[in-house]
Amino acid sequence: MAEGAFRLETPPSEASRRAGPAGVELSGVGKKYGSGTRVTEALRGVELTMPDGEFVSLIGASGCGKSTLLRIVAGFERATSGVVTVRGKEVARPGPDRGVVFQDYGLFPWLTVAGNVAYGPTQRRIAKPDVDRIVDRFVKIVGLDRFRDCYPHQLSGGMQQRVAIARVLANDPAVLLMDEPFGALDSLTRQTLQEELIKVWQALRPTVILVTHSVEEAVFLSDRVVVMGGGPNHGVPGHVTKIVPIDLAHPRDVTAPAFNDLKRELLDAIHHPAS
Amino acid sequence: MKKFLWALPLPLLILTAWSLAVELGLLTLIPAPLEVLLTVIDFTFGTLYDDAYSGTLLVHLAASAGRVLGGFFIAAALAVPLGILLARYAKVSLLIEPTLGMLRPIPVTAWVPLVLIVFGLGSHSAIILIFIGSFFPIFINTLLGVKRVPQRLIEAAQMLGTSEGEMLYKVILPAALPSVFAGMRIALGLAWVVVVVGETVGVPNGLGSVITEAREVSRTEVIITGMIFIGLAGLLTDKLLTDGLRKALGNRPLLPS
Numbered sequence: 001m002a003e004g005a006f007r008l009e010t011p012p013s014e015a016s017r018r019a020g021p022a023g024v025e026l027s028g029v030g031k032k033y034g035s036g037t038r039v040t041e042a043l044r045g046v047e048l049t050m051p052d053g054e055f056v057s058l059i060g061a062s063g064c065g066k067s068t069l070l071r072i073v074a075g076f077e078r079a080t081s082g083v084v085t086v087r088g089k090e091v092a093r094p095g096p097d098r099g100v101v102f103q104d105y106g107l108f109p110w111l112t113v114a115g116n117v118a119y120g121p122t123q124r125r126i127a128k129p130d131v132d133r134i135v136d137r138f139v140k141i142v143g144l145d146r147f148r149d150c151y152p153h154q155l156s157g158g159m160q161q162r163v164a165i166a167r168v169l170a171n172d173p174a175v176l177l178m179d180e181p182f183g184a185l186d187s188l189t190r191q192t193l194q195e196e197l198i199k200v201w202q203a204l205r206p207t208v209i210l211v212t213h214s215v216e217e218a219v220f221l222s223d224r225v226v227v228m229g230g231g232p233n234h235g236v237p238g239h240v241t242k243i244v245p246i247d248l249a250h251p252r253d254v255t256a257p258a259f260n261d262l263k264r265e266l267l268d269a270i271h272h273p274a275s
Numbered sequence: 276m277k278k279f280l281w282a283l284p285l286p287l288l289i290l291t292a293w294s295l296a297v298e299l300g301l302l303t304l305i306p307a308p309l310e311v312l313l314t315v316i317d318f319t320f321g322t323l324y325d326d327a328y329s330g331t332l333l334v335h336l337a338a339s340a341g342r343v344l345g346g347f348f349i350a351a352a353l354a355v356p357l358g359i360l361l362a363r364y365a366k367v368s369l370l371i372e373p374t375l376g377m378l379r380p381i382p383v384t385a386w387v388p389l390v391l392i393v394f395g396l397g398s399h400s401a402i403i404l405i406f407i408g409s410f411f412p413i414f415i416n417t418l419l420g421v422k423r424v425p426q427r428l429i430e431a432a433q434m435l436g437t438s439e440g441e442m443l444y445k446v447i448l449p450a451a452l453p454s455v456f457a458g459m460r461i462a463l464g465l466a467w468v469v470v471v472v473g474e475t476v477g478v479p480n481g482l483g484s485v486i487t488e489a490r491e492v493s494r495t496e497v498i499i500t501g502m503i504f505i506g507l508a509g510l511l512t513d514k515l516l517t518d519g520l521r522k523a524l525g526n527r528p529l530l531p532s
Contacts, residue, residue, distance in 0.1 A: 074430075074434060075433075075434075076430055076433070076434075093433070094430065094433035094434040095434070095436065096434065096435055096436035098434060099434060099435075100430070100431070100434045102427060102430075102431070104427060106425075106427040106428060106430065106431035107431075108428065108431070108432075108446070108449070108450075109450075110449045110450070110452070110524075119432075119435055120435040120436060123435055123436040123437055123441075123445075124436055167435070168434070168435070171435060171436070
């Protein structure tokens with residue numbers, strides 16, 4: 001991918017730099033499923049405040065509710081208690097201000113790469129010439145200019161995920177929500193995409209919430225790592241057990257002692273939440 | 276062209292075996308291929324025998340094709356919207372699906388006597404039978420196609436700013452289209468089966484009536500000629516349909532991912 005792709009003529013997320021309420025605010029967020037005596041409590045009392053442009057990872061054992069939490073911020077599910085606000089506005093339904101990147105991509109199979117990226121801007125009634133410019137720019141940013149007329153099934157998993165990332169970035173979202181985005185990819189592709197994600201994030205500065213199973217991925221990418229524990233299988237609702245700030249400069253060296261110390265601290269927090 | 280050559284040996288083999296069998300007296304009730312070929316020519320151009328069938332191909336073909344396409348398009352026009360409606364609205368589904376589920380297993384042939392009693396002899400009865408036969412494949416495939424649109428695609432469209440009102444046109448229909456088209460192809464093939472059944476009684480024209488009448492006067496070569504043209508007509512309409520659909524779709528993939 002060309003380095004030059006990231007030299008952006010105009011700061012992209014101008015809106016996200018404007019002064020105002022904090023980027024993402026979760027207060028007392030809880031989620032119950034079912035009714036009557038068959039109620040399962042998946043999440044309870046989640047508090048988190050993220051300034052605009054912060055990169056936060058959610059990590060924890062299966063069933064701790066991290067994906068549910070992400071889906072609540074996305075608006076796919078409603079919290080049964082508490083409030084989620086994005087830029088001061090309460091989240092009630094999905095919207096283009098919160099772009100979601102799914103593990104299984106979720107690309108529209110009947111649209112080309114360019115068509116998928118153009119979908120969001122077209123929905124927002126942006127004029128055709130401007131849509132074309134947006135598509136050109138983001139297809140280039142994810143390094144797929146040569147594949148813009150391909151259909152998703154003609155691309156590898158890693159390339160499809162690049163399209164999915166370009167597709168949400170084209171909407172200039174305030175928040176980028178990623179649900180184990182690289183979980184289905186081989187480790188080399190995964191590393192490349194992690195590095196490119198950091199570059200894109202540094203250039204465009206969206207607020208990012210990333211759900212991951214990988215401690216290394218969380219330490220490599222995030223400003224802060226939110227460790228979650230509990231879950232219906234443990235008899236307690238999912239909740240935040242620890243928040244670890246990652247004060248390392250990018251690009252991060254995964255073999256550095258400081259990097260490994262943070263990994264150890266996080267693994268410890270995941271496996272021994274009580275201590 | 277190469278592909279075309281590959282298709283030739285099997286029919287040639289069948290024709291040779293057939294010819295030999297007639298020659299050696301193994302097949303006594305079936306005319307030789309050459310005799311059928313002459314009938315095909317006479318049926319098409321009317322230059323050889325000057326009998327009731329000479330040069331009547333276009334009349335019969337047009338009558339059958341008209342019934343097939345008429346019944347098929349009426350079926351498509353009703354089955355596609357109904358399939359979408361039932362897949363999208365649980366209440367409508369509860370209201371209608373059990374009734375349709377009971378009607379579906381009734382073979383088209385079982386409808387023939389009732390349709391003839393109610394609608395009488397004539398072209399419209401054949402069209403109604405084709406409608407009944409074509410309806411269910413299109414309906415079922417539309418229903419399943421819409422129901423099986425991955426929830427993920429709907430979520431993706433939502434987070435990209437698609438309203439509930441736009442969802443049908445923007446996501447659900449494009450995603451279900453390959454399945455709807457598969458249903459249409461099956462239905463069109465079935466329509467050619469049903470037209471022969473529908474033309475066995477009460478209509479003076481159509482390829483189905485040709486082979487039925489030819490049986491009554493023991494013109495076996497005409498029966499086989501009719502069969503050949505039904506096969507060709509089915510092949511042609513299927514090709515027109517798939518080419519038309521392909522054109523309508525551009526080069527988007529026909530299979531859901």
